[in-house]
Amino acid sequence: MHKDYFFFSRHKPDDLDVKVSPEAVEIRGERRFETTIKEKGIRRSEFRYGSFGQIIQ
Numbered sequence: 595m596h597k598d599y600f601f602f603s604r605h606k607p608d609d610l611d612v613k614v615s616p617e618a619v620e621i622r623g624e625r626r627f628e629t630t631i632k633e634k635g636i637r638r639s640e641f642r643y644g645s646f647g648q649i650i651q
Contacts, residue, residue, distance in 0.1 A: 622647040 610623040627642040 618649050618651040620647070620649050 610621055613620040624645045630639045
């Protein structure tokens with residue numbers, strides 16, 4: 595099993611762009627992570643976004 599399997603398994607298939615050629619497999623996508631915690635009258639929100647890509651030869 596390829597070491598990146600677990601990284602990519604956390605994403606929905608529709609969020610990934612996969613291109614296959616005889617030389618390599620290219621995987622690209624975008625991460626979106628948002629959390630909101632309400633505790634003791636305080637609301638804390640965290641947002642993380644970013645694109646990623648991997649070429650496996």
